[in-house]
Amino acid sequence: MTTVRALAVTVAVMCLGAGSAAPAAAQPAGPDAAAIAAVVQAHVGATRLPGVAVAMIKDDRVLHLAGYGHDSRGERVTEKTPMWLGGVSESFTAMVLSQLAGPGFVPLDDPVVAHLPEFTTADPRSAQITVRQLLNHTSGLPATHDGSEGRPRSLQEAVAGLRGVTLASVPGERRVRSEVGYQVAARLVEVATRRPFDTVLWDRVLFQVGMAATTAVAGTRDLVPGLVDGHDRFLGVSRPQAEPDRFVDGSGGIVSPAEDVATWLQFNAGWGLRTVMAGDGLREVQRIGWEERTGGELVLRGRTATASATLVLMPGPTPEERYGVAVLANSREPLDGGDGTGPSDVDDLADELVALVRGTTPPAPALPLAFLAELLLVAAAVGAMVVAAVAVPRSRRWALRRPGSRALRLVPYALPLLLLAALPRAAGPLVGGVTFRDLAEGWPTALVAAEVVAAAGAVVLASRLSLRAGPRALRQPPYGTVSTSRLWPSGESK
Numbered sequence: 352m353t354t355v356r357a358l359a360v361t362v363a364v365m366c367l368g369a370g371s372a373a374p375a376a377a378q379p380a381g382p383d384a385a386a387i388a389a390v391v392q393a394h395v396g397a398t399r400l401p402g403v404a405v406a407m408i409k410d411d412r413v414l415h416l417a418g419y420g421h422d423s424r425g426e427r428v429t430e431k432t433p434m435w436l437g438g439v440s441e442s443f444t445a446m447v448l449s450q451l452a453g454p455g456f457v458p459l460d461d462p463v464v465a466h467l468p469e470f471t472t473a474d475p476r477s478a479q480i481t482v483r484q485l486l487n488h489t490s491g492l493p494a495t496h497d498g499s500e501g502r503p504r505s506l507q508e509a510v511a512g513l514r515g516v517t518l519a520s521v522p523g524e525r526r527v528r529s530e531v532g533y534q535v536a537a538r539l540v541e542v543a544t545r546r547p548f549d550t551v552l553w554d555r556v557l558f559q560v561g562m563a564a565t566t567a568v569a570g571t572r573d574l575v576p577g578l579v580d581g582h583d584r585f586l587g588v589s590r591p592q593a594e595p596d597r598f599v600d601g602s603g604g605i606v607s608p609a610e611d612v613a614t615w616l617q618f619n620a621g622w623g624l625r626t627v628m629a630g631d632g633l634r635e636v637q638r639i640g641w642e643e644r645t646g647g648e649l650v651l652r653g654r655t656a657t658a659s660a661t662l663v664l665m666p667g668p669t670p671e672e673r674y675g676v677a678v679l680a681n682s683r684e685p686l687d688g689g690d691g692t693g694p695s696d697v698d699d700l701a702d703e704l705v706a707l708v709r710g711t712t713p714p715a716p717a718l719p720l721a722f723l724a725e726l727l728l729v730a731a732a733v734g735a736m737v738v739a740a741v742a743v744p745r746s747r748r749w750a751l752r753r754p755g756s757r758a759l760r761l762v763p764y765a766l767p768l769l770l771l772a773a774l775p776r777a778a779g780p781l782v783g784g785v786t787f788r789d790l791a792e793g794w795p796t797a798l799v800a801a802e803v804v805a806a807a808g809a810v811v812l813a814s815r816l817s818l819r820a821g822p823r824a825l826r827q828p829p830y831g832t833v834s835t836s837r838l839w840p841s842g843e844s845k
Contacts, residue, residue: 620664
């Protein structure tokens with residue numbers, strides 16, 4: 352027992368000595384927790400972000416980890432609350448596939464068809480697509496499945512569903528984010544390892560890195576312990592909403608709490624098992640999947656219909672130091688685009704936290720553009736109903752005008768119907784899809800407002816055209832008025 356005590360005392364003394372020997376500047380405390388909370392709380396609210404989890408790291412240390420706001424059941428969000436990572440999931444798929452490229456199983460510059468013969472489209476150019484182009488979104492494949500053959504239930508079905516697809520551009524020509532491309536990449540992993548993708552992902556990355564609370568699923572309706580519905584925006588206010596049923600294996604299927612995302616940041620900062628990925632290999636993966644900004648910052652964004660995530664890695668004062676910030680939210684703003692490239696409260700919050708890390712004072716958050724846009728849409732819908740209420744009683748007056756003038760005055764009421772038909776495709780870059788279902792899931796206020804405006808125009812059109820098609824008596828001026836068509840030029844009665 353004495354020997355054990357002596358050993359314990361020795362270890363304690365060594366630890367204390369090591370702690371006292373380290374200069375205070377070597378282990379900075381990082382931003383003050385109260386300052387972080389003040390910045391985050393300014394972005395939390397009914398018209399902003401209902402719930403947020405934040406992680407902040409320096410090298411292998413966690414500087415801050417906390418949750419703010421509530422989930423869709425009213426429970427407090429914490430660092431252990433599972434949230435969808437959306438497109439951030441692609442960084443995990445890229446990591447697994449890059450691991451296989453190391454031993455030469457699937458070299459990144461090989462054509463996809465060399466390792467996945469089942470991959471074929473209606474476009475002969477798809478034979479030129481390389482593995483690297485799948486990962487850096489330059490394959491030319493569409494953003495999502497068009498849904499004509501139903502929702503895929505497996506990666507094999509997802510690849511088979513591309514047989515009728517035509518590429519949007521020449522492979523390697525331009526970067527357009529494609530979830531489909533990452534599903535093909537995940538299928539490559541399955542074929543190369545002869546194992547299910549989620550199993551390979553767990554064994555090679557999640558378990559090795561230490562992300563024990565993270566789950567990878569194939570579909571958004573798959574059961575994940577602790578995961579509850581997120582939120583969308585309707586009439587400017589967040590509301591609980593179930594995630595639409597979508598296939599996301601390999602492209603957006605990671606569900607993770609902030610404490611695990613902090614671990615992922617630490618790994619990408621260079622503090623992790625070298626057997627997973629390190630050095631030049633890690634930097635190569637980051638060049639493929641992360642966006643590089645001025646000053647050496649690396650950014651990852653992920654969006655689903657009801658959740659958002661933004662991760663930022665940045666260099667410290669010395670080349671050896673790396674800081675990281677992650678913001679996970681249980682809602683998504685309708686204007687931030689399918690890939691998170693539009694205005695976003697989550698991105699703004701992440702940038703403000705980065706400013707805190709750098710020692711600068713972040714600006715006060717402005718009113719969200721999405722909230723302002725929804726107010727304008729509501730105003731347009733109300734205005735259209737008022738115009739219709741005024742225009743319908745004036746239909747008889749319209750019917751008495753000359754034919755050319757009558758036709759021109761119908762145009763403003765017909766235009767909303769044409770705009771409604773084109774709206775899903777026009778709003779595609781914002782909502783990440785080109786169907787009415789995509790619009791309803793991504794920006795319901797825009798769809799409802801457009802429908803109200805179109806309906807108001809249709810009511811006016813129906814009222815006026817029915818008068819022209821009805822009995823002549825209905826088109827006569829009201830009792831007590833004199834038709835201008837029955838006057839002489841002098842103004843006297845004919």
